[in-house]
Amino acid sequence: MQTSHRLETLFWRWTERRSPRARQVTLRHRSIYVVPSLSSLGFLLATVLLWLLGTNYQNNLILATSFxxxxxxFITILHAFQNLSGIKLSGLNTQPGFCGEIFHIAIEVAASAQGKDHYLTLTESAQSEVSVVVPARGVVKVNLPVQTQTRGWLSLGRLMVKSHYPLGLTRVWSWVYLDAQALVYPQPKPAQLALHFGADGDSEDGARLLADDDFIGFADYQPGAPLTHVAWKQYARGGELQLKQYGGAEQDSLWLDYQRLMGDVETRLSGLCYLALQWQKSGRDYGLLLPGLRIEPACGESHLHKVLKALALFDLRDVS
Incomplete structure (x- = not known):
């Protein structure tokens, strides 16, 4: 078992040396492999039988058919090789998403200079397979579905480019190591507030969750808001659950504090991600407090991406 695993590892290292990982990869003869397909066995068997029949009966027509x-x-083998030769694959920027979602890694497939269409299939795993037709001298954008399971940088694995063109008698393929990445945010899930923090939203280090100067009105309830800011009297009288808003220099300024939430690392990061999305929708300024990292309160899409990126790469060795 160990010997076969070592041989498999050495084989994949050998293929990667022949086609190194890069942002753009062009398929050449060094990295293209052609073998007869299973269906070609019946084709060759029928050809041999025809040749034997023509030889036995000295029938020139049957012999000509077998030849x-x-x-x-053999011509099919040549066309199968040319179908992949010269194809250029480029990794494009992929929009970030959340853990657990199916990402669509963007890949650009460009045809060679030859004036003919190319028929091929891109496969990253059994669940990630896309067939594409690239027109002569044309460019096609392919979105390859990839299931995400962990946060951080999602790198495209070993990509197989294969084809059975033109008659299905040959199987031609190439392994490509394409440098394509996408950022995976933590999965947004509500998390519980740590018990050692008071209901007024103040932590042991004095950091405030909300400013509470002068009362200025009500706002819709947002998950994660301090219980002391809930308008309990209005809710008891049959009204909707709302928050009391206060004026002052720190109005609507909130902190996403890692230490305020309960659970393990992933549970806390998921809770912070959930709150960031909720507070972004409410238009409030919010900041982020992680061990060794502090992002000052702000608002907007760029600020949200900065916060979510910090959560995605938190405590990971490779954050490049």
């Missing part, structure tokens, strides 16, 4: 089929088989 034609043999020539067709």
């Amino acid at each position: 034609f089929l043999i020539a067709l088989f």
Whole structure:
């Protein structure tokens, strides 16, 4: 078992040396492999039988047919190789998303200078397979579905480019190591507030969750807001659950504090991600407090991406 695993590892290292990982990869003869397909076995068997039949009965028409089929088989190998030769694959920027979602890694496939269409299939795993037709001298954008399971940088694995063009008698393929990445945010899930923090939203280090100067009105309830800011009297009288708003220099300024939430690392990061999305929708300024990192309160899409990126890469060795 260990020997076969070592041989497999050495084989994949050998293929990667022949086609190094890069942002753009062009398929050349060094990295393209052609073998007869299973369906070609029946084709070759029928060809041999025809040749034997023609030889036995000295029938020139049957012999000519068998020779034609043999020539067709070898010509098919040439066309199968040319179908992949010269194809350029480029990794494009992929929009970030959340853990657990199916990402669509963007790949650009450009045809060679030859004036013909190319028929191929891109496969990253059993669940990630896309067939594409690239027109002559054309460019096609392919979105390859990839299931995400962990936060951080999602790198495209070993990509197989394969084809059975033109008649299905050959199987031609190439392994490509494409440098394509996407940022995976933590999965947004509500998390519980740590018990050692008071209901007024103040932590042991004095950091405030909300400013509470002068009362200025009500706002819709947002998950994660301090219980002391809930308008309990209005809710008890049958009204909707709302928050009391206060004026002052720190109005609507909130902190996403890692230490305020309960659970393990992933549970806390998911809770912070959930709150960031909720507070972004409410238009409030919010900041982020992580061990060793502090992002000052702000608002907007760029600020949200900065916060979510920090959560995605938190405590990971490779954050490049």
